[in-house]
Structures are given as structure tokens and as C-alpha cells.
Amino acid sequence: MTPLAAFERVMHCLDRAHANGFKVKAFAGAMETIASIEPGELHRRVAAGTLKELPGVGDASARLIREAIESEETGEIPAYLLKIEAETQVEISPAAQVYVDALKGDCHMHSKWSDGGATIESMVRTAIGLGHEYVVLTDHSPRLTVAHGLDRGRLEAQIADIDVLRERVAPFRILTGMEVDILEDGTLDLDDDMLERLDVVVASVHSKLKMESRQMTERMVRAVASPHVDILGHCTGRLVDKRAPSQFDPDYVFAACAAFGTAVEINSRVERLDPPPELLAVALDHGCMFSIDTDAHATGQLEWLPYGCTIAADGDVPVERIVNTRSADDLLAWTSAPAGSKV
Numbered sequence: 001m002t003p004l005a006a007f008e009r010v011m012h013c014l015d016r017a018h019a020n021g022f023k024v025k026a027f028a029g030a031m032e033t034i035a036s037i038e039p040g041e042l043h044r045r046v047a048a049g050t051l052k053e054l055p056g057v058g059d060a061s062a063r064l065i066r067e068a069i070e071s072e073e074t075g076e077i078p079a080y081l082l083k084i085e086a087e088t089q090v091e092i093s094p095a096a097q098v099y100v101d102a103l104k105g106d107c108h109m110h111s112k113w114s115d116g117g118a119t120i121e122s123m124v125r126t127a128i129g130l131g132h133e134y135v136v137l138t139d140h141s142p143r144l145t146v147a148h149g150l151d152r153g154r155l156e157a158q159i160a161d162i163d164v165l166r167e168r169v170a171p172f173r174i175l176t177g178m179e180v181d182i183l184e185d186g187t188l189d190l191d192d193d194m195l196e197r198l199d200v201v202v203a204s205v206h207s208k209l210k211m212e213s214r215q216m217t218e219r220m221v222r223a224v225a226s227p228h229v230d231i232l233g234h235c236t237g238r239l240v241d242k243r244a245p246s247q248f249d250p251d252y253v254f255a256a257c258a259a260f261g262t263a264v265e266i267n268s269r270v271e272r273l274d275p276p277p278e279l280l281a282v283a284l285d286h287g288c289m290f291s292i293d294t295d296a297h298a299t300g301q302l303e304w305l306p307y308g309c310t311i312a313a314d315g316d317v318p319v320e321r322i323v324n325t326r327s328a329d330d331l332l333a334w335t336s337a338p339a340g341s342k343v
């Protein structure tokens with residue numbers, strides 16, 4: 001294992017464990033240094049015992065570099081990496097495990113093209129390692145400028161890139177998509193012909209979250225009724241303990257989701273955990289379909305499905321109502337079916 005690969009894996013592990021303090025900064029700093037120098041220098045410095053003279057390299061980073069270089073000869077995984085692997089496992093209950101085992105793909109994630117931290121290829125390779133059969137890449141739409149949302153031209157370029165990558169990772173499937181903003185009037189932040197071209201469209205509210213309930217209801221109903229929208233992303237927009245959920249009439253919104261064949265996302269991010277249990281129950285009563293997604297912005301976050309699966313298990317969501325328990329072909333058949341026959 002190269003030192004850089006070892007650091008990338010450490011960052012993945014820290015991220016899946018929600019670490020964001022000193023340790024992450026320290027490893028990120030050292031990783032930047034390693035990425036910028038030629039590998040031979042690291043070997044020389046290991047021999048000379050001068051690794052810690054490099055900017056950002058402390059005791060822990062020096063140990064990881066040393067062990068990674070040794071591992072290139074022994075083939076063993078660096079002991080320090082094994083320790084971090086063990087410390088950062090995402091815990092899961094047996095009830096939630098049933099859902100994790102049933103999921104075949106993840107329908108909501110971001111890459112460096114918008115506000116994610118990893119390349120499409122890194123996200124895909126991680127998903128393959130997790131046993132997924134497919135992912136849907138859903139970077140942000142143009143109006144979300146803070147997240148570097150993709151306009152038409154960049155989305156077309158991304159689709160072309162995905163086409164090339166697809167061949168390298170087959171039989172794994174990469175489906176095209178976007179997390180398209182639901183604008184204030186309920187229209188979508190992308191032209192119809194582009195929405196039509198995408199395999200899976202997640203639509204989410206990211207602006208004016210405090211809109212008055214009646215208006216928000218109209219806005220969401222209009223969006224989920226669009227024939228292009230397949231999944232309603234993080235429906236309340238809440239951030240646990242930080243931002244109150246948006247107010248809307250869940251009966252109208254979820255009845256519309258059920259009628260127009262739009263799945264309700266169960267968002268696995270710990271700061272979102274959206275929908276909250278009481279709304280999940282309403283969506284279930286209306287006969288909605290669901291999609292359990294990570295909304296990952298980095299490779300480690302692709303391991304967060306257990307949180308969404310815990311919500312599904314606690315709410316007794318029937319597994320057959322979760323669209324990403326289906327194969328990629330069955331999912332595509334579902335997204336392209338006319339609203340009335342989407343079951």
C-alpha cells in the first residue's frame with residue numbers, strides 16, 4: 001500500500017466515524033505534503049529518520065508512512081491503519097442490517113463536480129467495495145451556487161465522463177442523475193430535456209425553507225408531480241438541533257408522492273435523518289415508495305446507510321416499498337414508467 005493510499009483510507013475511516021477535529025486536520029495536512037513530494041523522498045526519509053521534518057508530519061503520520069512503505073514489501077496492511085479501521089466501524093442493529101442487506105444501490109451522492117470532496121471514480125470504487133451494484137450520481141443543480149451546482153454544459157460534460165468510467169467499472173452500474181433544486185414556485189432548476197435524459201432525478205428544497213406552510217405545500221406538490229422527479233430528497237430540510245423542519249401539509253405532499261410515483265427519500269445523514277418518524281408514518285399510510293440514501297459528500301459517508309436503515313426499521317417500512325432494493329434495471333423501469341403505473 002502506498003503512503004498516499006494509506007492516508008486516503010484513514011481519511012475515509014475518520015469521515016465515516018464523523019470525526020472532524022484535530023486528528024482529521026493533522027492527517028489531511030500530512031496527506032497534502034505526501035501528495036506533493038515524490039515517493040523516493042519518503043523512502044529516503046524513512047531510512048534517515050527525518051520524516052517529521054516534513055511540514056504537517058507528526059508522530060502518527062510518520063508511523064503511518066513508515067508502516068505503509070514496509071507494507072509495500074510485506075503485503076500486510078499497516079497496523080496503524082488496522083487500528084483506525086477497527087475504531088471507526090459504523091454500528092448497526094440486527095433490524096437495520098436486514099435493510100442494509102436488501103439495498104442494491106445508493107441513489108443520492110455528490111462528487112467534486114459540486115460540493116463533494118471525492119472524484120466520481122473514488123465514490124464508485126468505494127461503493128463497489130461496499131457491495132453495491134449501482135450508484136446514482138446526483139450533484140447539485142445550477143441555482144445552488146454555494147455548492148458549485150452544475151449548469152447544463154457541465155452536466156453534459158459530467159454525463160460524458162460517466163460514459164467513459166462506466167466501461168472501466170462494469171458490471172457495476174453508474175446511473176446519471178442530479179439533485180435538482182425545487183425553486184420557490186415548485187418548478188425545477190433544470191431544463192426538461194436534460195431532466196428527461198437523466199436516469200434518476202432527486203428533487204430537494206434548499207432555499208426559503210421557512211416559507212409559509214400553504215405555499216410550501218403547493219411548492220412541494222408541484223415538484224413531486226413532475227413526471228421527471230423520481231425521489232423527493234430530505235423532505236423537511238431539518239438539521240437536527242440546528243434548523244427546524246419546513247412546514248407543509250404532509251397529507252397533500254405524500255398523497256401526491258404516492259399518486260405521481262415519487263419516492264420519499266429516507267436521508268441517512270446524521271444531521272438530517274429526514275423524514276422524522278411522525279412524517280415517515282404519514283408517508284407510509286399514503287402508500288408511498290421510499291429510497292434510503294446516504295447523500296454522501298465523501299467516500300466515508302457512503303457507509304452511512306445504517307442510519308437511514310435504522311429509521312426504516314423503526315418505522316416498519318416494508319422492504320418491497322424501497323426502490324433501491326431493486327436491481328438497476330428494475331429501478332430504471334420504475335423511474336421511466338408513467339406515473340399511474342409506478343408500483
Ligand SMILES: [Zn+2]
Binds near residue numbers: 204206234
Ligand atoms: Zn440536498
Ligand SMILES: [Zn+2]
Binds near residue numbers: 179295
Ligand atoms: Zn444532496
